[in-house]
Amino acid sequence: MTYSDPQDPRRQPPQTRAYSQDPGAADYPHTQYGYEPTGGTSYGQAQPAARPPRRGPNVDPLLFSGGVFMTGVVTGLAAWLVAWIIGLIARAVTATGQFGVWNPLDPGGEYWFAVAGFITALVGGALWYILQLVTPTPDSFYRWIVGLLIIAAFVVPLAADGDIWRGLATGVLHVCIGLPVLSLIPTMGNRSHRSNS
Numbered sequence: 701m702t703y704s705d706p707q708d709p710r711r712q713p714p715q716t717r718a719y720s721q722d723p724g725a726a727d728y729p730h731t732q733y734g735y736e737p738t739g740g741t742s743y744g745q746a747q748p749a750a751r752p753p754r755r756g757p758n759v760d761p762l763l764f765s766g767g768v769f770m771t772g773v774v775t776g777l778a779a780w781l782v783a784w785i786i787g788l789i790a791r792a793v794t795a796t797g798q799f800g801v802w803n804p805l806d807p808g809g810e811y812w813f814a815v816a817g818f819i820t821a822l823v824g825g826a827l828w829y830i831l832q833l834v835t836p837t838p839d840s841f842y843r844w845i846v847g848l849l850i851i852a853a854f855v856v857p858l859a860a861d862g863d864i865w866r867g868l869a870t871g872v873l874h875v876c877i878g879l880p881v882l883s884l885i886p887t888m889g890n891r892s893h894r895s896n897s
Contacts, residue, residue, distance in 0.1 A: 757832035759892040767888030768825030772818040775880040779817035782876045783810035786869050817877040824881040828889050839886050850878035 787810060824846060831838035853874035861867035 757829065757838075757889070758894050759829075759832075759889060760894050763892040764825070764829070764889060767892060768822060768885065771825065771880060771884040771888060772821035774884065775817035775821045775877055776814040777817075778880055779873060779877045780810050780814035783813045783873055786873070813873050813877065817880075820877050821881050821885070824885045825888070828885045832889070839890075842886060843882065846878065846882045850875055850882065853878060 827845065828838065828842050831841050835841050854871040857867040857870035857874070858864070859867070861870065
């Protein structure tokens with residue numbers, strides 16, 4: 701009498717992949733025609749929609765808007781402070797009586813320059829954003845455009861106003877408005893980038 705061992709590999713029928721007891725076979729979901737590795741797609745499954753490429757600068761709009769707003773506040777305060785100092789000097793010069801009445805700014809001109817500085821910063825932020833959309837090197841174009849506008853804002857009052865001191869004071873105020881817009885807006889934009897997570 702012979703004993704037949706059921707675990708003897710010579711007595712086992714050959715196993716196919718479809719009927720294998722291999723533990724790795726559990727990783728393959730059953731399809732109509734057999735097994736397919738996970739991660740593959742069968743013809744009946746929907747393909748995931750591809751994301752369209754993102755347009756525009758990769759900045760957080762809330763952070764960028766807040767940065768532009770605060771740049772406007774800083775610019776307005778700087779313009780108001782410089783205009784107030786010029787007005788203070790003008791009143792001191794007029795009080796001496798040696799140079800006559802010297803008033804390079806109209807009464808209340810400090811507030812006008814503060815508002816102009818705030819609005820200029822908002823326009824500068826919009827210009828920076830538009831250049832991000834349509835130019836290959838937006839920061840370079842921004843610095844050139846704003847730099848040339850600052851030079852023009854300094855020179856035009858000197859040439860247009862008959863009073864040299866009035867034109868000089870106005871030009872200095874224009875430069876004080878332009879410099880924060882030139883330096884702070886690109887910094888705010890570059891620091892407002894979204895994380896890639």
